[in-house]
Amino acid sequence: MGTKVTLCGIELDNPVIPASGTFGYGYEFAELYDINCLGSFSFKGTTKEPRFGNPTPRIAETPSGMINSVGLQNPGVEKVISEELPKLKKVFYKPVMANVSGFSVDEYVYTCSLLDKEEQVGWLEVNISCPNVHGGGMSFGTDPKAAGEVTRAVKSVCRKPVIIKLTPNVTDIVSIAKACEESGADGISLINTLLGMRIDLNSGRPVIAMNTGGLSGPAVFPVALRMVYEVSRAVKIPVVGMGGVFSAEDVIEMMMAGATAVEVGTANLIQPYASRDIISSLPAVMERYGITDLAEIVGIAH
Amino acid sequence: MEQVTLNVMDNRPIARSVWQMTLMGPCSAVKEPGQFVDIKLEGFILRRPFAVCDWNTMGMTIIYKVVGKGTDKMTELLPGCQLDCLIGLGNGFDTAPSGEAPLLIGGGVGTPPIYALAKKLVSEGKKPQVILGFKNIQDVFYENEFRELGCEVTVTTSDGSYGIKGHVNDVFPEYYTYYYTCGSMSLMKTVHETAKTEGQLSLEERMGCGFGACMGCSVKTHSGYKRVCKDGPVLTSSEVIFD
Numbered sequence: 001m002g003t004k005v006t007l008c009g010i011e012l013d014n015p016v017i018p019a020s021g022t023f024g025y026g027y028e029f030a031e032l033y034d035i036n037c038l039g040s041f042s043f044k045g046t047t048k049e050p051r052f053g054n055p056t057p058r059i060a061e062t063p064s065g066m067i068n069s070v071g072l073q074n075p076g077v078e079k080v081i082s083e084e085l086p087k088l089k090k091v092f093y094k095p096v097m098a099n100v101s102g103f104s105v106d107e108y109v110y111t112c113s114l115l116d117k118e119e120q121v122g123w124l125e126v127n128i129s130c131p132n133v134h135g136g137g138m139s140f141g142t143d144p145k146a147a148g149e150v151t152r153a154v155k156s157v158c159r160k161p162v163i164i165k166l167t168p169n170v171t172d173i174v175s176i177a178k179a180c181e182e183s184g185a186d187g188i189s190l191i192n193t194l195l196g197m198r199i200d201l202n203s204g205r206p207v208i209a210m211n212t213g214g215l216s217g218p219a220v221f222p223v224a225l226r227m228v229y230e231v232s233r234a235v236k237i238p239v240v241g242m243g244g245v246f247s248a249e250d251v252i253e254m255m256m257a258g259a260t261a262v263e264v265g266t267a268n269l270i271q272p273y274a275s276r277d278i279i280s281s282l283p284a285v286m287e288r289y290g291i292t293d294l295a296e297i298v299g300i301a302h
Numbered sequence: 303m304e305q306v307t308l309n310v311m312d313n314r315p316i317a318r319s320v321w322q323m324t325l326m327g328p329c330s331a332v333k334e335p336g337q338f339v340d341i342k343l344e345g346f347i348l349r350r351p352f353a354v355c356d357w358n359t360m361g362m363t364i365i366y367k368v369v370g371k372g373t374d375k376m377t378e379l380l381p382g383c384q385l386d387c388l389i390g391l392g393n394g395f396d397t398a399p400s401g402e403a404p405l406l407i408g409g410g411v412g413t414p415p416i417y418a419l420a421k422k423l424v425s426e427g428k429k430p431q432v433i434l435g436f437k438n439i440q441d442v443f444y445e446n447e448f449r450e451l452g453c454e455v456t457v458t459t460s461d462g463s464y465g466i467k468g469h470v471n472d473v474f475p476e477y478y479t480y481y482y483t484c485g486s487m488s489l490m491k492t493v494h495e496t497a498k499t500e501g502q503l504s505l506e507e508r509m510g511c512g513f514g515a516c517m518g519c520s521v522k523t524h525s526g527y528k529r530v531c532k533d534g535p536v537l538t539s540s541e542v543i544f545d
Contacts, residue, residue: 021516021517022511022515022516023515024514024515024517028513028514028515028532029515031303032303044517052520052522052527053517053520056507056508056518056519056520056521057507057508058508058510058517058518058519058520059348059508059509059510059516059518059519060508061346061347061348061372062347064347065347066347066348066510068510068516068518070516070517070518070520073517073520073527207508217347218347266347268511268515269348269510269511269515269516270342270347270348270349270511272303272305272388272511272513272515273305
């Protein structure tokens with residue numbers, strides 16, 4: 001069974017990549033299983049400065065999903081490089097995806113240029129789609145011009161492949177993806193979470209302290225699949241698909257829609273062994289559908 | 303942390319909207335009082351975290367309050383049901399600084415982890431003094447269970463319908479060596495302000511994963527941010543910021 005895929009010139013043993021924000025910097029999960037079974041993983045969204053994030057409650061449950069409003073809590077890029085990456089090196093020998101966020105083009109450039117120099121980093125995943133912070137994140141991902149500007153600036157300081165992570169909270173995601181491609185992006189990943197909210201019937205107030213947050217989980221899978229399909233038909237660069245992937249079948253469906261690799265997010269938070277179990281069940285599921293090589297099914301639905 | 307399947311042995315109401323569930327299965331991953339179990343319920347995405355009230359290597363008891371659809375669903379679970387559980391989660395109570403006569407204060411459904419703690423302290427030859435605070439006589443539970451451990455127990459109700467009328471801080475003893483508490487944040491703040499010693503508090507927060515991955519339950523403390531699920535739920539009184 002062929003599970004290998006190539007993402008922006010780097011070969012992965014399999015297409016499964018735990019998504020940023022659901023896997024920390026890896027070692028919580030390395031205590032549970034050997035995370036070297038993963039294709040790679042995308043580490044916690046990292047910014048120039050340390051961030052505490054938003055007040056709690058940050059989490060709400062929804063039908064077939066969850067809302068989070070963590071707000072990019074992270075120790076800042078310098079500590080990630082001096083503390084987190086050395087710890088990760090002891091438990092993970094494959095290239096890792098460095099997820100980066102920022103509040104200005106300069107911040108993206110600063111953080112990316114530092115992480116680009118780290119030997120363990122295989123790709124930069126530039127998050128221009130966080131719905132949970134003001135004055136940054138998603139504002140770059142909702143305008144083709146701004147998305148292109150961040151892409152160009154980051155590309156000018158990075159030697160490693162730059163993957164731009166897009167938000168689904170737009171009217172035309174294809175135009176944003178194309179702007180990133182034209183500005184030199186090496187890949188596109190999608191989708192970040194969908195803006196949503198819940199209200200507590202007892203208090204009559206929003207459950208989430210910041211009122212709204214990002215919806216993820218099985219509820220968003222069909223939306224994500226549709227967007228992966230549309231974007232991968234419109235661009236030539238590889239697409240990393242994510243959004244509600246919970247099973248090997250979901251991975252295959254995402255790849256058929258056009259994803260070269262697939263990120264698994266919320267599933268890791270509910271079943272800590274989810275990514276490992278999806279990988280181990282891939283061969284049997286491939287066999288059931290007569291698939292011998294995953295690389296061959298990318299975009300066959302087009 | 304360990305993922306195990308536990309079997310429901312017993313599930314019954316013990317006070318108003320408060321249920322006790324006994325689970326059987328491998329529980330040797332539970333190490334300290336104050337740790338919690340995260341239970342997957344059919345039809346719900348997120349797991350539900352509950353403090354362990356009592357445990358041995360073969361099983362555990364939890365006590366839960368019915369507050370929403372998930373806990374309501376739990377009351378329907380019959381003996382024989384199998385539950386997907388993550389066990390041994392969180393940083394529990396440290397009994398080392400307790401001294402010989404620690405004061406234990408449980409508020410409402412914050413009481414269960416205090417029971418597990420009392421049991422451990424008694425096994426270490428210490429003499430815990432227990433204060434349990436409830437709103438009304440209908441909410442009171444576990445008074446006798448604590449007495450059977452050999453603890454001195456004082457119960458308060460805010461409306462005076464049972465025990466001493468008032469709040470937990472009205473009945474603090476003259477002498478105690480340390481304190482441990484679990485309850486609402488306002489109760490724990492009162493405890494902290496009344497107490498003459500250092501102590502440990504068990505915090506509650508809405509959680510995503512329960513094992514430190516999602517940062518959904520982070521709180522600010524005097525020693526930086528802490529994930530309630532992984533660095534807590536038990537924090538020391540010198541760490542917690544009361545606002």
